[in-house]
Amino acid sequence: MDRLALLRRMMLIRSFESALAKRRDHGFQLLSSGAEGVAVGLCDALRNEDQLLCSGRSIAPSLARGLDPGAVMAELLGRIAGPNRGKAGRGHMAQPAAGFFGAHAVVGGNLAIAAGVALALQQRRSTAISVCVFGDGACGSGALHETLNIAALWKLPLLLVCDNNQIAIATPREQALAAARLSDLAAPFGIAAVTVDGTDVISVRDSATGLIANIRAGQGPGFLECISERFFSHSTATRETRSAAEMEVVWSRCPILRLTGQLRAEGVLASGAMEELQHDTDRQVLHAIAFAEASPFPNSAEALSHVD
Amino acid sequence: MIYLLAVPGPIEDVEEVRVLEWHGEPGRSFHPGELVVELETHKALVEVRAAQPGVLRRIICAAGDWQAVGKPLALLSDNPGEDLVNPDGMLPLLPVSFEIS
Amino acid sequence: MLTESVSATVKLFFREAIARAVSESMRRDDRIILLGQDAGRFGGAYKEFSGLYGEFGPDRVRDTPVAEAAMVGLGVGAAAAGLRPLVSITYMDFLMLGLDPLVNYAAKARFKTGGQITTPIVVKTTAGARGQGVAHSQCIEAWMMAVPGLKVVAPSTPADACGLLKSALTDSGPVLFVDHKRLFSTAGEVPLAESFVPIGEALVRRTGTHVTITAHSYMTRIALTAAEHLAEEGVSCEIIDLRSLAPMDVETIAQSAGRTGALLTLEEGQLTCGIGAEIAFRIRELVGPIRMARVGALRAPVSSNPVLEAACVPSADRVIGAIRRLLNN
Structure with missing residues (x-):
């Protein structure tokens, strides 16, 4: 994608989340605002046949992967036009046929699953890879360390991407994790690991591309730490614990403003183009909402479908 | 004298074994310490060795057959030509040593 | 056998x-x-x-x-x-x-x-x-x-x-x-031929008329041993090897228990929220009130000490005792 397309995709996510958060009928949501650069940069480095897995913070990954915003909105609002017929919601949304193997809302729970997907790809001699996005909160879990070990031993085609927004619900990352950098966690296993600024979509994309080239070459897994920001509280149902002063710093690191600034400075973004982009993405979101609202909730009999 | 070679025991947890391999045909003489037959349990091999000289005369349980601990596997005799009378009668057990691996 | x-x-x-x-x-x-x-x-x-x-x-x-x-x-x-x-x-x-x-x-x-x-x-x-x-x-x-x-x-x-x-x-x-x-x-x-056992089907291991015993895995062997001893006293046990616990072949159990009018559930695990509790309730729903008893491990950890292990997990003797009590009540 060119940089304008990357910008547009990040803006779509921001606009989508803003519209969603204003509603009262979404249960509760985990927003990605502030970390759009991670999902968008990463997905730009993937091929169609690759599979993306993520945590329950799934809106940016699913939209960045190219899922239809209307279908995603329908899933989040519990409508049958969602890819999972509204049964999964944000926490477990999936569309494997579109390269989005899906979210899994148990923190750290999708890491070994992603390694299993990588094992299946390796076993089939596929050139595709499996990619898992998870938060810094998952880095304390034993599942990560077990997975890193086996993935390294078996040279699995797996890219682990830590979207390090530096806070798990209300626990700052430095109070929860002893490692200096989270990419250091991969080092003992001999896994290629990089830390980048997750608010720089280009640097995320380029670092991911480099790691993925090694993975596709059969050199085993990679680990990418992206230091991002969480613009809002943990979820739409959780209170914010950071101070106003802290939030000023957080909001100053906006991936959209960062790219916009670069493009303006280079003269790539003409004056008025930003407003036009915003208008387009807002309209896209309105269409998504209309599509979702036109879809019914599942019939209550679906509580027993696809169980066994 | 005619001797009965029986499945040696006790072996922990084992009631039945399967004959894996006979080391010789009827007619073969064994010296003390020589491997006569290998048996298989659910988790181990049992090597059965003659503890006195003898001649293998008749195999009762061939390779692949199952037999319970203490039950007969074969008849042996001191000398090659002795009559194998009444093999179902009370015969002395051939002294053996066995090793489980 | x-x-x-x-x-x-x-x-x-x-x-x-x-x-x-x-x-x-x-x-x-x-x-x-x-x-x-x-x-x-x-x-x-x-x-x-x-x-x-x-x-x-x-x-x-x-x-x-x-x-x-x-x-x-x-x-x-x-x-x-x-x-x-x-x-x-x-x-x-x-x-x-x-x-x-x-x-x-x-x-x-x-x-x-x-x-x-x-x-x-x-x-x-x-x-x-x-x-x-x-x-x-x-x-x-x-x-x-x-x-x-x-x-x-x-x-x-x-x-x-x-x-x-x-x-x-x-x-x-x-x-x-x-x-x-x-x-x-x-x-x-x-x-010898390649064969499949369908998931969800229990098997009657021994037919009998006085009491139905359900068991699975190793406990099926304990039940069979108990049934042989009880047969000498004139007690005829029907033994159902569950084989599949989920889904469970409740029909086969109900059919047997309905006929014998007495049910003993046997399991090596805990009785609380156990397999026996589940079977008993489902049979009660299908067959109505019949005599029931359950045998399982004691409510205690299983020690490596052979005396304590044997005391904790069900034995044929405990099954025999439970059936005598069940049928004499």
Whole structure:
């Protein structure tokens, strides 16, 4: 994608989340605002046949992967036009046929699953890879360390991407994790690991591309730490614990403003183009909402479908 | 004298074994310490060795057959030509040593 | 003796029946892979995978580190992505470390994705007491039966081990296959021809008229021993080997219990929220009020001390006593 397309995709996510958060009928949501650069940069480095897995913070990954915003909105609002017929919601949304193997809302729970997907790809001699996005909160879990070990031993085609927004619900990352950098966690296993600024979509994309080239070459897994920001509280149902002063710093690191600034400075973004982009993405979101609202909730009999 | 070679025991947890391999045909003489037959349990091999000289005369349980601990596997005799009378009668057990691996 | 439907059979050790099921299945379906600690060259804790590494090689028969969460997780992920993994968790106690991917992912994948993802994984594990102590002896089948979307099978004979494992390896899954430490010293006739035992069908191991006994896995043998002794007193026991715990063949139990008018449930695990509690209520719903009793482990950890272990888990004597009391009331 060119940089304008990357910008547009990040803006779509921001606009989508803003519209969603204003509603009262979404249960509760985990927003990605502030970390759009991670999902968008990463997905730009993937091929169609690759599979993306993520945590329950799934809106940016699913939209960045190219899922239809209307279908995603329908899933989040519990409508049958969602890819999972509204049964999964944000926490477990999936569309494997579109390269989005899906979210899994148990923190750290999708890491070994992603390694299993990588094992299946390796076993089939596929050139595709499996990619898992998870938060810094998952880095304390034993599942990560077990997975890193086996993935390294078996040279699995797996890219682990830590979207390090530096806070798990209300626990700052430095109070929860002893490692200096989270990419250091991969080092003992001999896994290629990089830390980048997750608010720089280009640097995320380029670092991911480099790691993925090694993975596709059969050199085993990679680990990418992206230091991002969480613009809002943990979820739409959780209170914010950071101070106003802290939030000023957080909001100053906006991936959209960062790219916009670069493009303006280079003269790539003409004056008025930003407003036009915003208008387009807002309209896209309105269409998504209309599509979702036109879809019914599942019939209550679906509580027993696809169980066994 | 005619001797009965029986499945040696006790072996922990084992009631039945399967004959894996006979080391010789009827007619073969064994010296003390020589491997006569290998048996298989659910988790181990049992090597059965003659503890006195003898001649293998008749195999009762061939390779692949199952037999319970203490039950007969074969008849042996001191000398090659002795009559194998009444093999179902009370015969002395051939002294053996066995090793489980 | 356990009764088997006999045609052309071969006598196999329990472990050989498992190895045979896996090798026949792996030959038929190259999506099947085996993951387990010491499952490769070593051939499994009970040699139940003996020969598989040699036949299928290190890509399909993989030794894993001691990492149950990742082992089950990798198996589940690989299943979701199109393979048919068989994951061996040495003892059922350690399955607790791997429950997250099995319960939170595999058992829910088909539901939560609206049928987009299925997880045809088989997790094989060994339950039961045999001198190994408090964290190597447990039978937690009842926990697993409570998980929607998860199937649980537990054979008592080599033939059923072979047939159920083969069915599990063709099932849409996930399936938990539970065997037992004390079954590995047993042997039995297994059909020569390739055969499958359907998941969800119990088997009447012994017919009788006075009392119905339900059991599974090693406890089926305890029930049969008890029934032989009781027969000498003129008590006729009908023994149902559950074989499949989820789904459970309640019809077969109800049919028998309705006829005998008395039900004794036997399990090696805990009685609280146990298999017996579940069976009793479902039979009460189907058959109405009949005499019922249950036998299970004492409410205590299972010690490695042989005296304490024997005191804790059910024996034929305890079953005999329970049936005498049940029928005399």
